[in-house]
Amino acid sequence: xxxxxGKTVNRLRNAIGWRLRGVFGDRRVDRVMIACxxxxxxxxxxxxxxxxxxxxxxxxxxxxxxxxxxxxxxxxGNDGSYSNIDKIAEALLRLMPWHSYFVTELSGHRRGExxxxxxxxxxxxxxxxxIGDDHTSAEYPRExxxxxxxxxxxxxxxxxxxxxxxxxPAVFGMAAACQAKVITYGTSPSADLRAExxxxxxxxxxxxxxxxxxxxxxLRTRLCGTHWVPAVLGTVGGGLAAGMTLAECAQALASVxxxxxRMQPVTTPDGVTFLRDDFKAPWWTLDACFxxxxxxxxxxxxxxxxxxxxxxxxxxxxxxxxxxxxxDIADLTIFVGPWASSALKARRPGHEDxxxxxxxxxxxxxxxxxxxxxxxxxxxxxxxxxxxxLRLILARTGAVACWRDDCRVVSFCDQxxxxxxxxxxxxxxxxxxxxxxxxxxxxxxxxxVVPGEQVIVGLGNPxxxxxxxxxxxxxxxxxxxxxxxxxxxxxxxxAWIARGELQGRxxxxxxxxxxxxxxxxxxxxxxxxxxxxxxxxxxVLDDLDLPLGSAKTRQRGGSGGHRGVASxxxxxxxxxxxxxxxxxxxxGVSLKWAEYVLTPFDAASRIxxxxxxxxxxxxxxxxxxxxxxxxxxxxxTT
Numbered sequence: 001x002x003x004x005x006g007k008t009v010n011r012l013r014n015a016i017g018w019r020l021r022g023v024f025g026d027r028r029v030d031r032v033m034i035a036c037x038x039x040x041x042x043x044x045x046x047x048x049x050x051x052x053x054x055x056x057x058x059x060x061x062x063x064x065x066x067x068x069x070x071x072x073x074x075x076x077g078n079d080g081s082y083s084n085i086d087k088i089a090e091a092l093l094r095l096m097p098w099h100s101y102f103v104t105e106l107s108g109h110r111r112g113e114x115x116x117x118x119x120x121x122x123x124x125x126x127x128x129x130x131i132g133d134d135h136t137s138a139e140y141p142r143e144x145x146x147x148x149x150x151x152x153x154x155x156x157x158x159x160x161x162x163x164x165x166x167x168x169p170a171v172f173g174m175a176a177a178c179q180a181k182v183i184t185y186g187t188s189p190s191a192d193l194r195a196e197x198x199x200x201x202x203x204x205x206x207x208x209x210x211x212x213x214x215x216x217x218x219l220r221t222r223l224c225g226t227h228w229v230p231a232v233l234g235t236v237g238g239g240l241a242a243g244m245t246l247a248e249c250a251q252a253l254a255s256v257x258x259x260x261x262r263m264q265p266v267t268t269p270d271g272v273t274f275l276r277d278d279f280k281a282p283w284w285t286l287d288a289c290f291x292x293x294x295x296x297x298x299x300x301x302x303x304x305x306x307x308x309x310x311x312x313x314x315x316x317x318x319x320x321x322x323x324x325x326x327x328d329i330a331d332l333t334i335f336v337g338p339w340a341s342s343a344l345k346a347r348r349p350g351h352e353d354x355x356x357x358x359x360x361x362x363x364x365x366x367x368x369x370x371x372x373x374x375x376x377x378x379x380x381x382x383x384x385x386x387x388x389x390l391r392l393i394l395a396r397t398g399a400v401a402c403w404r405d406d407c408r409v410v411s412f413c414d415q416x417x418x419x420x421x422x423x424x425x426x427x428x429x430x431x432x433x434x435x436x437x438x439x440x441x442x443x444x445x446x447x448x449v450v451p452g453e454q455v456i457v458g459l460g461n462p463x464x465x466x467x468x469x470x471x472x473x474x475x476x477x478x479x480x481x482x483x484x485x486x487x488x489x490x491x492x493x494x495a496w497i498a499r500g501e502l503q504g505r506x507x508x509x510x511x512x513x514x515x516x517x518x519x520x521x522x523x524x525x526x527x528x529x530x531x532x533x534x535x536x537x538x539x540v541l542d543d544l545d546l547p548l549g550s551a552k553t554r555q556r557g558g559s560g561g562h563r564g565v566a567s568x569x570x571x572x573x574x575x576x577x578x579x580x581x582x583x584x585x586x587x588g589v590s591l592k593w594a595e596y597v598l599t600p601f602d603a604a605s606r607i608x609x610x611x612x613x614x615x616x617x618x619x620x621x622x623x624x625x626x627x628x629x630x631x632x633x634x635x636x637t638t
Contacts, residue, residue: 030086037089038120047076047095048242049121050103053114053149054129054171056285057231058083058105060223060259061129064235065103067256068249069242073100080260080411081279083107085116092120101242106152111144114151124160125241126152126180127234131170132284146170156180163237165230166191183241185233193237200226202275202296202377210236212246219250224263224275227288261384261412263292268396271374273298278380278389282310286322289381294329299375303330304364306382306389307337316342316558323347327354330379332371336364337387337405341566342558344575356573359566360425361387362403365395388413425517446492449532453506454624456481457523459541459564461598462513468600470584471516473609474540477582477616478509494522503624508532520567527572534572538623539579540616541565544593546583549608551615553623554579580619582612 052062059081069075076099078091083105095102106117131146153162153174160180165171167186175182185193193212200206206223209216210233221232232253239249258264261279268274277289286308293301303326311318319339323346326333333355335343340357347355358364372378382389387405390413394400400413403424413419449455460466460475468476478498482489487498487509498509508530512522527533541562546552556575559566569575586605589596601609 033093034085034089037092041092041120041122044095044097046097047099047102048125049123050101050125050127050238051106051121051123051152052103052127053106053108053152055132057129060228060262061127061231061234062103062105063259064231064253064256065238068235068239068252069101071252072244074098075101075103077103078105081105085120088117088120108145108148111148114148118151118155124157125163125238126156127163127238128153128165128171128174129230129234130165130168132282150174150177153178161241163234163241165234183237185237193233195229195233198226198229200224202298210246210250215246217246217250220254222257224258224265225288225292266393268393272372272376272378274393275377275379276390278306278382278384280383281306281308281381283308283318284310289379290325290329293379296377298377301330302332302334302376302378304334304336304378304380304389304392306387309383315339319343320345323355334364336361338561338566339558341569341575344569345557347574352573357570359570360405361389361391362424365392368392369396384412385410390414446529449508449530449536450506453508453536455508455510455532455537457510457537457539459516459519459539460511461516466598469598470542470601471597473542473582473584475511477540477613478511480613481617482509494526503621505624516564517567519564520571523568524571534574534576537577539565539568539577541579541581542584542597543581544585546581546585548583548586548605549611550583551612551619552581553619554581578623580616582616
């Protein structure tokens with residue numbers, strides 16, 4: 001009778017909550033909900049309250065605990081990874097007096113967060129998984145994170161229990177500030193609860209032997225990867241603290257499935273297995289994924305990277321490093337997103353097809369749909385809020401039509417009400433085909449580029465309203481160069497083209513007649529028609545990271561966030577394009593960067609722009625005069 005009553009109360013509470021949010025707004029409702037939870041908590045005498053913290057494994061530990069403790073009585077926990085105080089309060093209000101357990105994550109993402117959450121939860125059992133580098137910064141260094149998370153252990157009552165990872169010195173050291181009983185876990189011989197005989201070689205799941213004193217119990221989990229051992233042992237430690245036996249813990253854990261987006265296997269009807277680790281992708285977690293994929297048994301191994309986090313200031317270098325490591329393990333490596341082109345630096349001669357990059361998830365989904373086959377094991381390693389890699393799976397059954405890459409929605413796409421609403425850019429093949437849809441204009445025929453001819457491509461947007469803007473400074477330079485040489489522009493469906501000689505060498509000036517984001521599709525089509533490759537090209541473009549009035553050359557590398565360059569590198573699947581970057585950055589600009597680059601320069605800025613164009617022209621002439629000079633030999637070259 002109590003269980004149906006509890007479900008009815010929860011449904012009623014949710015319905016009222018949505019109505020209240022619509023009337024009063026989220027913040028006001030959250031404040032009321034937190035206040036109600038603070039009054040509700042002292043009335044709950046029966047449930048055991050358990051808090052879980054750490055840099056990784058919190059959600060999996062919490063979900064394992066909920067699944068395991070369900071065998072000992074009703075258990076309630078926070079939803080997903082939502083661990084802000086309002087979400088904890090919402091979960092607390094779902095807790096009824098007849099429930100046996102309440103389990104919640106306590107993140108400590110910022111200073112003082114524990115000070116808000118601990119008085120509300122008042123846990124008697126505290127579990128700490130591991131301390132990593134997530135959320136570290138100059139303002140919130142690792143030492144401060146350790147102090148923040150250790151507040152959970154210091155707040156436990158003398159009758160409570162702290163469950164600490166003995167393999168992590170930062171976690172093990174928290175015992176010094178604990179007045180409660182301590183259970184340590186890990187692979188260390190000194191740990192109270194140990195794991196031995198650990199193995200996890202796909203398609204087998206994680207298994208181990210649990211050891212506590214003279215007790216030895218075999219455990220077969222449904223998890224993938226040995227890096228989940230701390231989460232499993234922390235869960236068992238929590239079960240022991242809650243009164244379960246070692247054998248009961250092992251039996252209950254054997255049926256708990258991996259949590260969504262955390263090394264979660266999904267096999268499609270055509271026999272392709274995706275391993276979803278797409279909730280978040282901090283750099284320090286890559287080693288565990290690489291170790292799992294290296295040991296896995298599969299017909300073919302594929303690794304797909306989305307947005308990587310906690311990589312430091314040299315993000316492009318990190319992506320190239322990840323690509324290098326992945327190619328030692330996987331048969332095929334794919335990068336998706338605005339930084340994907342940085343991985344092209346790691347391409348190996350003779351093995352170019354082993355690494356592909358795409359700026360948009362839709363293009364990666366289209367490519368995977370064409371090349372994947374039965375028996376493939378495909379690891380998805382991304383950050384859901386940035387890239388929503390789940391769409392790579394949903395696309396195989398037509399279960400998604402939304403291809404936006406900027407929605408920033410926290411939830412997974414299969415939970416989104418907008419996923420079947422068509423949106424986002426068309427796929428790459430369609431964008432390439434669209435270059436042929438430009439109305440035909442009478443012009444001189446496209447003649448092939450001769451050996452030694454330099455192709456100079458000015459980047460910009462073709463519409464007249466973008467003339468004189470920072471994003472069109474590439475157009476300006478080639479226009480200025482054509483006027484100086486007395487060249488005339490011929491109009492073609494794909495581009496404006498001017499051909500002549502510069503310093504005794506044949507040159508072909510190009511302005512693609514497509515939007516900046518589609519520049520790559522247009523240039524690739526010209527390349528196929530005219531017979532030139534990246535080694536003959538020189539890109540001229542704007543750079544927000546360089547001050548207005550400056551210019552710099554670069555031999556190769558990622559896009560640096562420039563969408564026009566990214567589209568070119570993606571279309572050609574190589575970063576081997578020389579570039580002249582013209583500085584357009586200005587301090588103190590009130591506009592957002594996306595608006596600034598499409599707003600015409602004011603009169604004062606035009607003086608610096610003219611200086612920049614002269615400097616860029618000088619660098620261009622230096623490159624033409626020294627075509628065989630090694631990268632970095634010219635001043636201002638990288």
